[in-house]
Each structure stands twice: as structure tokens, then as C-alpha cells.
Amino acid sequence: MxxxxxxxxxxxxxxxxxxxxxxxxxxxxxxxxxxxxxxxxxxxxxxxxxxxxxxxxxxxxxxxxxxxxxxxxxxxxPIFNLIxxxxxxxxxxxxxxxxxxLIRDHSGHISHTLKQYLWDHDHTEDSQHAVNTFCNQWIDLGVPSRDLLLHNIVAQRNHKGLIVRLVLIDGLGNQNILPMWLQPLTLRRNKARRKTENLRERIEALVNQRGADTFPGFHGQLFHEGVEDKDHEQ
Ligand SMILES: Nc1ncnc2c1ncn2[C@@H]1O[C@H](COP(=O)(O)OP(=O)(O)O)[C@@H](O)[C@H]1O
Ligand SMILES: [Mg+2]
Incomplete structure (x- = not known):
């Protein structure tokens, strides 16, 4: 249908x-x-x-x-914890x-992107912990991906507003010539590690822009009626 x-x-x-x-x-x-x-x-x-x-x-x-x-x-x-x-x-x-x-918070609201979270709240102890967990699992599995962009990761939050899971919702795929199962795990892990290092650099760059008037770029913001997550915004 x-x-x-x-x-x-x-x-x-x-x-x-x-x-x-x-x-x-x-x-x-x-x-x-x-x-x-x-x-x-x-x-x-x-x-x-x-x-x-x-x-x-x-x-x-x-x-x-x-x-x-x-x-x-x-x-x-286990991959569906991360994607x-x-x-x-x-x-x-x-x-x-x-x-x-569809990644939703415990409140039922559609989860915000990591980009939005960092913009609204800074890189809190909570988000640092979530990023570390995500990156460690990413490297451990050696997941092949394109760049890990802040508007392609969403932060799922519990009833207290704490991040319980970071989930990649876009940007999978790889330009590798070799299929994944032919690449040794160490090679895959090294590539995954580089992607996570770049992710951390992006986080730092965004956090340094905080305080500017406008959200950088329009990607990563929700515009559905009713999903603007006011109760999480302090
Ligand atoms: N599964 C999902 N759960 C929650 N939000 C999502 C999900 N997929 C996409 N979004 C939201 O929609 C935006 C655009 O989706 P995305 O798949 O990145 O589109 P595009 O391929 O055009 O970049 C994301 O930045 C995110 O805010
Ligand atoms: Mg996208």
C-alpha cells in the first residue's frame, strides 16, 4: 500500500x-x-x-x-546500538x-542531533561520556563509514535528560574497493579510529563557536510541529 x-x-x-x-x-x-x-x-x-x-x-x-x-x-x-x-x-x-x-527520547520527542545538543548544552560530562562510549564501540567493531558528522548523529535521552545512546542515522557506506569482510580487523579499526578522531575535532570546533548568535548551518535541526523539545532546554 x-x-x-x-x-x-x-x-x-x-x-x-x-x-x-x-x-x-x-x-x-x-x-x-x-x-x-x-x-x-x-x-x-x-x-x-x-x-x-x-x-x-x-x-x-x-x-x-x-x-x-x-x-x-x-x-x-550489536551494530543496532550504534546505528x-x-x-x-x-x-x-x-x-x-x-x-x-526513529530515535525518540524517553519523553517521546524525536531525539535531537548531537550538533543541536552541543549547541544548546555545551560538551557536558554526560555528552563526553556518551561520545567516549560511542567511539570505543565504533573502533572495537571497526565499523566502515564516511565521516561522522554531528548532524548525522542523534542523542537519545532518558527521563532525566541524560544521553543514553548516540546513534548514527546517516553517512554509512564506504568508498572502499575491498568489501568489508576482506579487510583485516586491524585495518578497519585504524580507519574507524581516524573517523572518531575527526568527530572529536568537529565537536571541539562547534563548541568553540558557541556563543555566536545563530546555529551554524541549518542541518541537524528539527522543524516538525510539536517536537521542539522545550523541556530539555534550560
Ligand atoms: N532515525 C532518525 N531518528 C531521529 N532523527 C532522525 C533520524 N533520521 C534522520 N533524522 C533527522 O533528520 C535529519 C536529516 O536526516 P538525514 O538522514 O541525515 O538526511 P540526509 O540524507 O538528507 O542528510 C537528521 O539531521 C536528523 O535530525
Ligand atoms: Mg544527513
């Missing part, structure tokens, strides 16, 4: 996709391509020689789906949508 999304308000958008709460499963989200930024437009923007690649190679949803399947095969359940679980594709009135676990 086709999910009707166009009459709903998305709760967030990234550079490429619009994110909706799944109309039938409040604990899932559906991501569709942004209608104002088609695959053709994305390919055109890349310029030569990348624009020679097939259209499907510019489809984040498709890539994410394949990578998720590989990760599930390789790591089993949002993917449930596959469903047809929508805005094209094919990829469904995945």
Missing part, C-alpha cells in the same frame, strides 16, 4: 532527503528524496567526471539500504521511501 506523505509535514530534512514519521509506525521514520533536489540535479551538480556515473549511484536511500544489509550480516545485533535499524523500502506518494528506526 502506498504511504501518503505529501500531506504530512516532515520532521526534518537533510541535504538530500526529507524525513517523515511513518504514518503507521510512530517508532519508524520514512526518508524520501527531496522533491526540490532530484537525482538528476544532484548528478549535474557533481560535474565531470562524476556526472558520468549512473543515476542510481547518487541515490542515498539505495546505498544506505545495501550498506545496512552488509553491516547486519557482518556484525549482527538506526533499517526496515527496507515502502512505496510513498513521494517516491520510494526507506524506513528505519
Amino acid at each position: 502506498t504511504l501518503m506523505l505529501s500531506s504530512q509535514r516532515p520532521f526534518a530534512q537533510g541535504g538530500n532527503r526529507l524525513c517523515f514519521v511513518h504514518p503507521k509506525h510512530p517508532d519508524r521514520c520514512v526518508k524520501v528524496r527531496r522533491p526540490d533536489f532530484s537525482l538528476e540535479a544532484r548528478r549535474r551538480k557533481k560535474g565531470f567526471p562524476k556526472n558520468l556515473k549512473p543515476l542510481s549511484s547518487f541515490d542515498d536511500n539505495l546505498e544506505e539500504f545495501h550498506v545496512m544489509q552488509q553491516l547486519e550480516q557482518q556484525f549482527g545485533m 538506526s535499524r533499517c526496515y527496507g523500502f515502502e512505496d510513498t506518494d513521494m517516491g520510494r521511501g526507506l524506513t528505519s528506526e
Whole structure:
């Protein structure tokens, strides 16, 4: 059955996709391509020689789906502590949508990105602990990924507002020529370690910008009605 999304308000958008709460499963989200930024437009923007690649190679949803399947095969359940679980594709009135676990706080509000959290609260003892836990597990498993960006990680919080889990919701996939299972664990761990080091640098850079008037860039902020998490904002 086709999910009707166009009459709903998305709760967030990234550079490429619009994110909706799944109309039938409040604990899932559906991501569709942004209608104002088609695959053709994305390919055109890349310029030569990348624009020679097939259209499907510019489809984040498709890539994410394949990578998720590989990760599930390789790591089993423990990986879903670190990344949002993917449930596959469903047809929508805005094209094919990829469904995945929607990360919500204990309050029921959709979790804020790590970027938003750091902006609102600084790098607290709580977030430092959560980042350390996330990074250690990331390195331990040797998860292949692109850069770990602050607006692609969400901070799930408990009833006290404390972070219980950091979850990567976008940016999986790797440009490696070798499939993951052919790469020795030490190599994978070294790469994962570098990604986490870069993540820590990004955190520091953002925290140093705190105090400026406006949130840097628009990515990573929620705009769904009712999800602005006022009770967490002190
Ligand atoms: N599973 C999720 N749980 C909670 N919030 C999410 C989830 N997926 C996406 N978001 C929110 O939507 C924003 C955009 O989603 P994202 O998948 O990063 O889109 P894009 O691929 O266009 O960058 C994220 O920055 C985050 O705020
Ligand atoms: Mg994103």
C-alpha cells in the first residue's frame, strides 16, 4: 500500500532527503528524496567526471539500504546500538521511501542531533561520556563509514535528560574497493579510529563557536510541529 506523505509535514530534512514519521509506525521514520533536489540535479551538480556515473549511484536511500544489509550480516545485533535499524523500502506518494528506526527520547520527542545538543548544552560530562562510549564501540567493531558528522548523529535521552545512546542515522557506506569482510580487523579499526578522531575535532570546533548568535548551518535541526523539545532546554 502506498504511504501518503505529501500531506504530512516532515520532521526534518537533510541535504538530500526529507524525513517523515511513518504514518503507521510512530517508532519508524520514512526518508524520501527531496522533491526540490532530484537525482538528476544532484548528478549535474557533481560535474565531470562524476556526472558520468549512473543515476542510481547518487541515490542515498539505495546505498544506505545495501550498506545496512552488509553491516547486519557482518556484525549482527550489536551494530543496532550504534546505528538506526533499517526496515527496507515502502512505496510513498513521494517516491520510494526507506524506513528505519526513529530515535525518540524517553519523553517521546524525536531525539535531537548531537550538533543541536552541543549547541544548546555545551560538551557536558554526560555528552563526553556518551561520545567516549560511542567511539570505543565504533573502533572495537571497526565499523566502515564516511565521516561522522554531528548532524548525522542523534542523542537519545532518558527521563532525566541524560544521553543514553548516540546513534548514527546517516553517512554509512564506504568508498572502499575491498568489501568489508576482506579487510583485516586491524585495518578497519585504524580507519574507524581516524573517523572518531575527526568527530572529536568537529565537536571541539562547534563548541568553540558557541556563543555566536545563530546555529551554524541549518542541518541537524528539527522543524516538525510539536517536537521542539522545550523541556530539555534550560
Ligand atoms: N532515525 C532518525 N531518528 C531521529 N532523527 C532522525 C533520524 N533520521 C534522520 N533524522 C533527522 O533528520 C535529519 C536529516 O536526516 P538525514 O538522514 O541525515 O538526511 P540526509 O540524507 O538528507 O542528510 C537528521 O539531521 C536528523 O535530525
Ligand atoms: Mg544527513
